[in-house]
Amino acid sequence: MNDLDWADEIIDFAIKREAESNRFYSDLANRMDNPAMQKVFADFAKEELGHKAKLEALKAGGFQVGEQKETQSLQIADYVVDVEPTPDMAYSDALIVAMKKEKAAFKLYLDLAAVAGMQEAADTFLWLAGEEAKHKLRFEIEYDDVILKDN
Numbered sequence: 001m002n003d004l005d006w007a008d009e010i011i012d013f014a015i016k017r018e019a020e021s022n023r024f025y026s027d028l029a030n031r032m033d034n035p036a037m038q039k040v041f042a043d044f045a046k047e048e049l050g051h052k053a054k055l056e057a058l059k060a061g062g063f064q065v066g067e068q069k070e071t072q073s074l075q076i077a078d079y080v081v082d083v084e085p086t087p088d089m090a091y092s093d094a095l096i097v098a099m100k101k102e103k104a105a106f107k108l109y110l111d112l113a114a115v116a117g118m119q120e121a122a123d124t125f126l127w128l129a130g131e132e133a134k135h136k137l138r139f140e141i142e143y144d145d146v147i148l149k150d151n
Contacts, residue, residue, distance in 0.1 A: 010112050010121065011059045014128070017108065018052035021045075024101065028085070028094055037091060040142075044098070044135065051128055058124045095143045102136035 022045045029041035085097050109129035116122040 008059060010116060010125075011055055014109070014112060014125070015052055015055045015059075017105065018048050018055060021048040021101070021105065022052065024085075025098075028098070031089070032091070032094070034091065037094075041094075041098075047131075047135070051131060055124070055128075058121065092143070092147045095139050095147065099136055099139045099143065102132050102139060105132040106136060 025041045025045035025048060029038045029045060032038045032041060085094075089097070106129050109125045109132060113122045113125035113129065116125055
């Protein structure tokens with residue numbers, strides 16, 4: 001298998017992950033009673049579709065990543081217990097699931113960048129890792145502002 005085939009396999013894998021994330025956030029949006037939270041999760045679903053489109057463009061040779069700044073972390077996802085998604089989960093649990101999912105996606109893209117073999121693919125995966133770090137931070141801030149603030 002040559003480097004180009006390997007890179008295509010990695011990109012295809014990442015495309016599938018982004019499609020799964022889109023479905024996950026769409027499902028979460030549909031489970032929320034609060035319209036504001038429905039919008040938050042629906043917006044994340046759209047962002048995941050945007051990531052998928054960028055990966056598809058990379059595969060077709062038409063996407064260039066820009067400079068990515070390092071994203072800070074509140075590290076809340078490191079200290080909350082795992083929660084299984086359920087149809088009637090509380091908002092706090094939905095945030096925990098989302099934080100953990102974004103943390104896993106961040107690590108995935110870092111790992112994919114390390115084995116990409118092609119600089120353009122590695123740069124794209126690092127960019128996507130940064131995007132996932134931003135998502136995790138947004139969920140951590142929401143958890144800190146809404147859940148931890150009340151305790």
